[in-house]
Amino acid sequence: MTELEQYLVSMEPDMMNVTRLFGIADAAWEELRRFAWSAWEEDGCYRCRVSGDGREAEGSAAIPMDGDAQLRALHRKRAVRRLCRQTIYDLCREVTGIHPPWGSLTGVRPTHLLYEALDAGLTEDEAVARLIRTFDVTEEKALLLRDVVRAQRSLPGPDDGQIDVYVGIPFCTTRCAYCSFSSGELGKGTLVEPYLQALFHEMEEGAGLIREAGKKLRAVYVGGGTPTALNEDQLSRLLERLMTLFPGAGEYTVEAGRPDTITPGKLRAIREAGVGRISINPQTMNDRTLQVIGRAHTAQQVEEAYAMARAEGMGHINMDVIAGLPGEKPEDFARTMEAARRLHPESLTVHTLAIKRSSRMHLENAPLPDGDEAAAMVRMGMETARQMGLAPYYLYRQKHMAGNQENVGYALPGHACQYNVDIMEETTHILALGAGGISKRIYPGEGQIGRAPNVSNIEQYIARADEMIRRKRALFLEER
């Protein structure tokens, strides 16, 4: 087998990602071998031929000749991959007549393509046109991406001298049907104290590491899980440690995701600690759906939690909702949007349901909702946000999303969450503490990211906290 042929074999999962955009089941590849493709070199070009369903598509692309041998090899692989993906995309589009909203793009961060074009000197309009022309992205999504990038460019840019801190509390009262996080059910709470002891130790060492590395704090985010699943005393102790060890960041967020975990005492502890942003997440305001997805709270409890948070003086509340939840139609999502308008969070994140492998929904073979309905709900989310004066500022995509849509964060002017942008764009160092956290070191100018993952199993984390610290010290303090 030639090197090119070997490379083509390794690309099959990538090609399947493209056929999934058209609702073609993976079984079409596995059982029927419905698609075949080949690529070869000819007259200074790569050529690709894809056949399937009795039809054929062909494409060609110039063989990159730039850079040194290593860079050239990388660019050539990228060129072959892009050509084959585009050729199978063209064939599927012709056979099915479907125009996927994001065209042939299957990556998590489509913003990167726009940044790449702008950095190469294109104007916004030219960059948008290139996205539409090259990847067949719909105009609606290309303009959304333009707005997101525009909003991000008005925020403080990446800074090698700064670092974000993430603290994970991996406990929830119950497990949501779509959840793919490593969060454990709180149960009787017997693991909480040992977990906090290990976490406090890691936080102390992490604060020391930041000093040694000479970095300044940028944003601090306490997520999970559900941090407010801790009791009032535990949460207060956590926040006290957090503020003592990581003072002076530009932004602090605490997720208070489940409304049934929120009490006036916890909200007071959050506000008095100096945390400016919390997240209270209904996901849906339909009680029947809340039951189906295992959230164990009601829409009424969401309303009460918002009232409580406002009464405690919380100035920035974020709301997460999901379009395309099981059994929901656009009219159900409209009720959730009505509640968003009434409760008026300062920021709103509209997710689209994605069924990930480690979720209960995947195990139960739950189907994704109809693509057109998912699109209608996502559009409704966008319109609601605009009516509320919120603008899109971060965006990412996932595999197996309803209708091949996206997740978008919207915020009032001055309320964009820096941490959300940093984590999605991967341009800022992140020190992640707690089970399942992944620390990232950015190597500016090299396009490289170093990672140090913490174990996600809670017991393992408690037993191996020192090892997690060593991993991070190696990542941030050792020169490459």
Ligand code: SF4
């Ligand atoms: S609240 Fe979040 S972390 Fe907890 S179970 Fe639900 S999706 Fe998972």
